[in-house]
Amino acid sequence: MRQIWVLVAAAFVIALGFGLIAPVLPEFARSFNVGITAASAIVSVFALTRLIFAPASGQLVQKLGERPVYLGGLAIVAVSTAACAAAQNYWQLMIFRGLGGVGSTMFTISAMALLIRLAPPDMRGRVNSLYSSAFLLGSIGGPLIGGLLGGLGLRVPFIVYAAALVVAIIVVQTQLSHTGPGESGAQSRREExxxxxxxxxxxxxxxxxxxxxxxxxxxxxxxxxxxxxxxxxxxxxxxxxxxxxxxxxxxxxxxxxxxxxxxxxxxxxxxxxxxxxxxxxxxxxxxxxxxxxxxxxxxxxxxxxxxxxxxxxxxxxxxxxxxxxxxxxxxxxxxxxxxxxxxxxxxxxxxxxxxxxxxxxxxxxxxxxxxxxxxxxxxxxxxxxxxxxxxxxxxxxxxxxxxxxxxxx
Missing domain, CATH: 1.20.1250.20 (MFS general substrate transporter like domains)
Structure with missing residues (x-):
């Protein structure tokens, strides 16, 4: 159960960080002198790239295993979020936010796969509810904190989120077992x-x-x-x-x-x-x-x-x-x-x-x-x-x- 708690804690940090930037993202986009429609597109591009890249993420999990893809996804979101904070124009922000969607679908699919592998069969409902609760609580708290951080500058929530993801990467890297599929040769022996x-x-x-x-x-x-x-x-x-x-x-x-x-x-x-x-x-x-x-x-x-x-x-x-x-x-x-x-x-x-x-x-x-x-x-x-x-x-x-x-x- 320790590894499940690691995933739950990481889910809370991820959702909290996502909530940090949600209140300021449209306003940040509009700071580049674009209209409401263009600002809304910054929100949509994240979901669009998640949808487009999902099949590739599933294939990566098949070939590499859950843990490497999970960590890789977190790293992509961390880098892309930091890049958003440094964006100098609207199109840079659009590209960097879209890359975040790629990383998001990587860690989402690999996290689901990890939960399936780690959760006891007779506790799957409780484990999934615990994981979903962590995401929900982070999603509730994130916008409240993000709104306050936005007062310090529209780029600040992005920097804080990127730093939080680095912490999550370190925790998962050190606390989540290395002996998982794709890292011990077990991946190739598991039926697809x-x-x-x-x-x-x-x-x-x-x-x-x-x-x-x-x-x-x-x-x-x-x-x-x-x-x-x-x-x-x-x-x-x-x-x-x-x-x-x-x-x-x-x-x-x-x-x-x-x-x-x-x-x-x-x-x-x-x-x-x-x-x-x-x-x-x-x-x-x-x-x-x-x-x-x-x-x-x-x-x-x-x-x-x-x-x-x-x-x-x-x-x-x-x-x-x-x-x-x-x-x-x-x-x-x-x-x-x-x-x-x-x-x-x-x-x-x-x-x-x-x-x-x-x-x-x-x-x-x-x-x-x-x-x-x-x-x-x-x-x-x-x-x-x-x-x-x-x-x-x-x-x-x-x-x-x-x-x-x-x-x-």
Whole structure:
């Protein structure tokens, strides 16, 4: 578990640093005398390069192993972030921020692969919820600190983030075991889990649909459309938009750990289906709300639903791949669905809100979440695979050293 805690701590630092630069990035871009659209493109290029480079990152994990790719990804983000702080014009900032997306997808995919390999099969839900909680807490704290640092200069948050990533690299380099796939020859001996084989699995397809809806709703529509709805429909200002985003994060934080425990105890499907239905229903209701306190409560409920299904769907993917197979490309495909939703979701939802109504935009987003829940109802439960894997690992462990007590494992 020590190595898992290393990954959790690194995730917190990464998310905290990402949050540091989020409040100042658009303003920093505009300091180069560009318009709002160009400033927004600086945000989009990060997600776009993540999406484009994800297949290559999965292939790197297949060939080199998780740990080298993880450290390489952190190093790229650290260097590119420091370069952003030194950017002298808009196009330099665009290129450096895009390179950060390349590094981001490298450490994201390799971190998922490491968690699959290191987490005990019967604790995958809890481990994934712990990892997600670290990211969430960092994402909440980062913007608060970043807003304060921005007062010292728009370049300062980038410098602080780059320094924090260097610290994370040192911690991972020294504390994460070197005896992993790709570093001891084990990588070549592990069976490769091909994407075409993964696609044949209905549970994997259900996870892809869930992650698409998750990226669309959580990383896209929530960030892009909810603030506009707060201003246009509720005649409120940015303060209410900030409260709404904070309420969503708070609701998610309340139940993430519970969602992980439920998925380990009762199976991946029950909390995943329940969470998707809750999140979908709350999202549809958001478009119908016209009272501020109802709007905030619905944001909390939507966050709670998301906190329920995220650990279950991630644990299901881990069950499908298994700790004894190399699933870098399957993980890359899984991540790409979320990135695709985060890119396309705000554009289409914004277009629908503009041409039809905000209610229609929220209804489409909620319907996607509910459709994913329905698909899960017909997919096999994956926790039975985790149970078989745990029994196999236990029997192999006993054969290696039958004199060793179980509590020494």
């Amino acid at each position: 889990f091909l994407v075409r084989d993964a696609i044949r699995d209905p549970s994997y397809r259900a996870a892809l649909l869930t992650n698409l809806a998750h990226g669309w709703a959580t990383f896209g529509v929530r960030v892009a459309v909810i603030p506009l709805f707060a201003v246009a429909a509720l005649t409120a200002g940015p303060r209410l938009a900030g409260m709404a985003l904070a309420a969503f994060s708070a609701g998610m934080a309340l139940v993430l750990i519970t969602g992980g425990r439920l998925s380990d105890r009762y199976g991946r499907k029950p909390p995943t289906v329940l969470g998707l239905l809750v999140a979908g229903g709350a999202t549809i209701a958001l478009g119908l709300s016209d009272v501020t306190w109802v709007f905030i409560v619905l944001c909390v409920i939507g966050g709670m639903g998301t906190g329920l299904f995220v650990p279950g769907q991630q644990a299901a993917v881990a069950d499908i791949i298994g700790s004894d197979r190399n699933g870098g490309r399957a993980l890359a495909t899984f991540q790409m669905t979320s990135d695709f939703g985060a890119i396309v979701g705000p554009i289409l939802a914004g277009l629908i809100a503009e041409q039809v109504s905000f209610g229609a935009a929220f209804a489409l987003t909620g319907a996607m979440l509910i459709a994913a829940a329905i698909y899960w109802l017909f997919a096999p439960e994956t926790i039975v695979r985790a149970a078989r894997e745990a029994r196999t690992e236990s029997s192999d462990h006993d054969r290696v050293d039958p004199r060793k007590r179980p509590d020494e494992g």
